[in-house]
Amino acid sequence: MTDLQIKGLVKAYGPEAAVLDGLDLTVPGGALAAVLGPSGCGKTTMLRIVAGFLRPDAGSVAVGGRVLSGPGAHIAPERRRVGIVPQEGALFPHLSVARNVAYGLSGVDRTARRARVEKMLELVGLAGYGERMPHELSGGQQQRIALARALAPEPQLVLLDEPFNALDSALRAGVRDDVRAALRATGATAVLVTHDQQEALSTADLVAVVRDGRIAQCGTPEDVYHRPADPWVAGFVGDAVLVSGTADAAGAATAATALGRVPLAAAPAGPREGLVLLRPEQLRLTDAAPGETCGTVTDVRFYGHDAMATVTVEGLDAPVDVRVPGPVPVRPGGRTGIQVTGEATWHPAVVSPRACG
Numbered sequence: 001m002t003d004l005q006i007k008g009l010v011k012a013y014g015p016e017a018a019v020l021d022g023l024d025l026t027v028p029g030g031a032l033a034a035v036l037g038p039s040g041c042g043k044t045t046m047l048r049i050v051a052g053f054l055r056p057d058a059g060s061v062a063v064g065g066r067v068l069s070g071p072g073a074h075i076a077p078e079r080r081r082v083g084i085v086p087q088e089g090a091l092f093p094h095l096s097v098a099r100n101v102a103y104g105l106s107g108v109d110r111t112a113r114r115a116r117v118e119k120m121l122e123l124v125g126l127a128g129y130g131e132r133m134p135h136e137l138s139g140g141q142q143q144r145i146a147l148a149r150a151l152a153p154e155p156q157l158v159l160l161d162e163p164f165n166a167l168d169s170a171l172r173a174g175v176r177d178d179v180r181a182a183l184r185a186t187g188a189t190a191v192l193v194t195h196d197q198q199e200a201l202s203t204a205d206l207v208a209v210v211r212d213g214r215i216a217q218c219g220t221p222e223d224v225y226h227r228p229a230d231p232w233v234a235g236f237v238g239d240a241v242l243v244s245g246t247a248d249a250a251g252a253a254t255a256a257t258a259l260g261r262v263p264l265a266a267a268p269a270g271p272r273e274g275l276v277l278l279r280p281e282q283l284r285l286t287d288a289a290p291g292e293t294c295g296t297v298t299d300v301r302f303y304g305h306d307a308m309a310t311v312t313v314e315g316l317d318a319p320v321d322v323r324v325p326g327p328v329p330v331r332p333g334g335r336t337g338i339q340v341t342g343e344a345t346w347h348p349a350v351v352s353p354r355a356c357g
């Protein structure tokens with residue numbers, strides 16, 4: 001299995017500020033990494049450089065130790081052993097499914113080619129579909145064929161550029177699971193570009209969040225969600241509750257906030273004044289008992305699996321969101337107590353990212 005190493009990637013289009021500004025990313029062999037970031041922050045630019053369609057201004061791309069792009073090196077896209085699954089599949093409309101899948105298998109003899117196509121169709125759950133034409137497939141089936149086509153030549157790396165965008169939400173989760181299973185079965189290293197936080201967290205082994213042309217944080221989905229590098233990352237990968245806090249005595253992993261004393265994941269180093277970050281599911285609505293943090297519910301949004309209550313709390317400038325798993329016990333206008341569960345992360349300052357897009 002082959003790893004992907006991107007080092008110090010820089011790319012500007014014309015005289016404007018660089019879109020990629022020293023981007024580093026390592027994806028271990030066999031892992032699926034999701035590259036997540038706001039629109040216009042350079043995700044596709046990075047993917048196009050890795051694919052070899054664009055040359056970087058500086059930096060390097062290596063797969064399995066083989067430099068594909070770098071100072072004095074540029075391997076042509078077709079010689080990179082990199083498979084690509086574009087947005088909306090982009091199958092050749094005039095070729096049958098089997099011929100689409102076989103497209104990258106020139107030089108392979110007929111019998112081996114046929115066997116490989118059958119194996120790939122089986123892998124993506126579409127055995128027996130070889131004679132169909134692309135227009136006879138659903139959108140989800142087309143995306144799976146696009147993956148089969150990308151995997152057929154046994155690439156070392158597979159790049160997926162927002163491949164589920166055109167699918168409706170019901171189909172999306174199923175196709176996503178199938179694609180993930182197929183990638184796992186082949187052991188290919190893969191990079192999935194997406195701007196969908198849920199997709200990144202639920203699909204990938206690693207999530208890399210791009211900001212200002214660099215990786216703001218790269219880690220497991222759990223790390224990025226529960227231990228975000230800063231409030232911006234936290235807000236980008238999920239709903240966040242951010243309140244001012246004063247850290248307790250040096251070395252203590254607790255802070256005083258308007259939501260009460262909050263346990264921290266680690267004792268803060270540096271200034272005692274800072275920001276305490278929680279997820280809405282770490283807050284609980286309680287009966288408004290004396291001595292407890294209290295507030296007024298101003299809004300309730302129902303999502304089916306849970307609901308979000310917005311609560312204004314004395315001492316806080318902005319209301320906080322509380323995720324409620326079952327029926328919401330308070331209507332808008334009602335009083336409620338609030339309790340914090342679990343540990344918060346501590347952040348010394350708010351990051352204000354350069355505007356993207």
Ligand SMILES: Nc1ncnc2c1ncn2[C@@H]1O[C@H](COP(=O)(O)OP(=O)(O)OP(=O)(O)O)[C@@H](O)[C@H]1O
Pocket residue numbers: 013019037038039040041042043044045046195357
């Ligand atoms: N060929 C080009 N010439 C000039 N500017 C470009 C070119 N391609 C992209 N850009 C600009 O570079 C920036 C990054 O674009 P890119 O497509 O890499 O972003 P992205 O993160 O993939 O966005 P999205 O999520 O919307 O697809 C954008 O401001 C875009 O307008």
